[in-house]
Amino acid sequence: MKTLKKYTLRLAAAAALIVGFSLPANSQVSLDAYYNVDWQLNIPSNNYADKVSGWGMNFDAGWYLTPDIAIGTFLNYHTNSKYIDRAVVNLSDETAVFTDQQRSLYQLPFGVTALYRIIESDWQPYVAMKLGAEYAYTSSYYNIYKSSENSWGFYMSPEIGVRWYPWANGMGLHAAAYYSFSTNKATVMGSELKNPSNFGFRLGLAF
Amino acid sequence: MKKILPFIFAGALLATACEKLPDTDKLDNDYLVYTNYDDDTDFKKFSTFYVPDSVLIIDNSSNKPKYLYGTPASDIIIANYVSGMEKAGFVRTTDKESADLGLQISYIEDTYRFRYFNNYPWWYGYPWYWNFGYWGNWGGWYWPYNITYSYSTGSILGELVDLSDTPSTSKTLRVVWTSYITGLLNNNGSLNTTYVQKAIDQAFAQSTYLKK
Numbered sequence: 001m002k003t004l005k006k007y008t009l010r011l012a013a014a015a016a017l018i019v020g021f022s023l024p025a026n027s028q029v030s031l032d033a034y035y036n037v038d039w040q041l042n043i044p045s046n047n048y049a050d051k052v053s054g055w056g057m058n059f060d061a062g063w064y065l066t067p068d069i070a071i072g073t074f075l076n077y078h079t080n081s082k083y084i085d086r087a088v089v090n091l092s093d094e095t096a097v098f099t100d101q102q103r104s105l106y107q108l109p110f111g112v113t114a115l116y117r118i119i120e121s122d123w124q125p126y127v128a129m130k131l132g133a134e135y136a137y138t139s140s141y142y143n144i145y146k147s148s149e150n151s152w153g154f155y156m157s158p159e160i161g162v163r164w165y166p167w168a169n170g171m172g173l174h175a176a177a178y179y180s181f182s183t184n185k186a187t188v189m190g191s192e193l194k195n196p197s198n199f200g201f202r203l204g205l206a207f
Numbered sequence: 208m209k210k211i212l213p214f215i216f217a218g219a220l221l222a223t224a225c226e227k228l229p230d231t232d233k234l235d236n237d238y239l240v241y242t243n244y245d246d247d248t249d250f251k252k253f254s255t256f257y258v259p260d261s262v263l264i265i266d267n268s269s270n271k272p273k274y275l276y277g278t279p280a281s282d283i284i285i286a287n288y289v290s291g292m293e294k295a296g297f298v299r300t301t302d303k304e305s306a307d308l309g310l311q312i313s314y315i316e317d318t319y320r321f322r323y324f325n326n327y328p329w330w331y332g333y334p335w336y337w338n339f340g341y342w343g344n345w346g347g348w349y350w351p352y353n354i355t356y357s358y359s360t361g362s363i364l365g366e367l368v369d370l371s372d373t374p375s376t377s378k379t380l381r382v383v384w385t386s387y388i389t390g391l392l393n394n395n396g397s398l399n400t401t402y403v404q405k406a407i408d409q410a411f412a413q414s415t416y417l418k419k
Contacts (some may be wrong), residue, residue, distance in 0.1 A: 055227035081229035098240040106226040143239040
């Protein structure tokens with residue numbers, strides 16, 4: 001699965017590059033729209049799984065209502081983990097388990113974006129607010145077992161970033177920094193995930 | 208380009224949008240110890256316990272129960288449970304009829320027969336499981352707590368039953384403490400006796416309510 005994923009990723013990246021560099025000269029694909037595909041580094045702030053990781057991607061597409069203001073849609077996902085050393089975990093008043101565990105938190109928010117483009121040129125800095133829903137899969141791996149819980153919550157994420165179109169072929173680069181907050185709640189192996197928040201940045205391709 | 212972009216997005220998304228599994232190689236692969244108890248039971252009221260001299264083997268045998276008796280493994284398992292009970296303040300007795308508690312120990316060698324039972328632990332369906340009649344004239348088993356954990360081979364199950372009441376076929380035999388220990392096998396499939404000792408000690412260490 002890992003190998004398949006690795007090669008599919010490479011194939012998708014190569015396809016994007018080929019398509020991008022074979023386009024006719026333009027500062028970007030459409031002056032009325034924006035698209036980006038990003039890798040992201042996520043710094044979670046929660047007590048469940050807070051190890052920094054780069055296991056995530058972000059996808060954006062938006063349309064300019066005016067030269068400055070756009071609405072769009074987004075989807076991103078990220079996995080963070082945390083190793084918990086061997087300890088007694090109280091699962092209930094009556095039940096206890098002694099083990100080590102590898103916790104995992106998979107977050108997948110999606111929704112709508114409101115974006116303000118500060119400058120309209122090859123450099124396009126912007127501020128944005130993302131609102132939507134977050135699906136989270138909270139799990140713990142221990143010994144040969146796994147415990148998990150699904151949850152849904154409200155999601156909001158302010159973001160600042162820039163799209164840069166240095167080439168005359170329609171493709172550019174995208175960088176952004178974000179904060180996010182969601183109202184997801186879950187309890188796995190006696191530990192609670194509550195209202196996870198994140199800081200992070202994204203690097204990717206803009207079209 | 209605008210026509211192609213949705214396909215690039217969709218392709219990248221489909222290719223990558225799944226949970227990255229955490230690095231389970233970091234897990235120490237040592238034993239795991241579960242314990243449950245009946246929080247309506249006051250363990251201070253018990254003084255003595257009786258333990259059979261054999262360990263029941265739970266496997267896929269079809270015609271009769273099998274036991275570990277007089278082997279190094281069974282001796283270590285029984286000795287460590289007895290030691291844990293004695294450290295907790297209980298006195299071992301050889302008179303089953305007068306004992307306040309009974310300690311039955313099983314070794315799960317095979318999980319072929321196990322399946323899920325509502326409101327019962329998974330070992331309830333094993334045909335050669337400990338018979339409540341062994342402990343007196345009882346009417347059946349009763350576990351006053353939920354047992355939800357899964358089973359695996361190379362595990363040890365230790366259960367304390369409450370013998371302080373007068374047996375009757377109209378009464379069920381109450382299981383007041385369960386310890387389930389797994390992850391005890393070496394790479395060659397043999398029982399790791401060091402883990403057995405440590406894990407049984409841990410079962411008592413995390414059951415602080417289990418005191419005379």
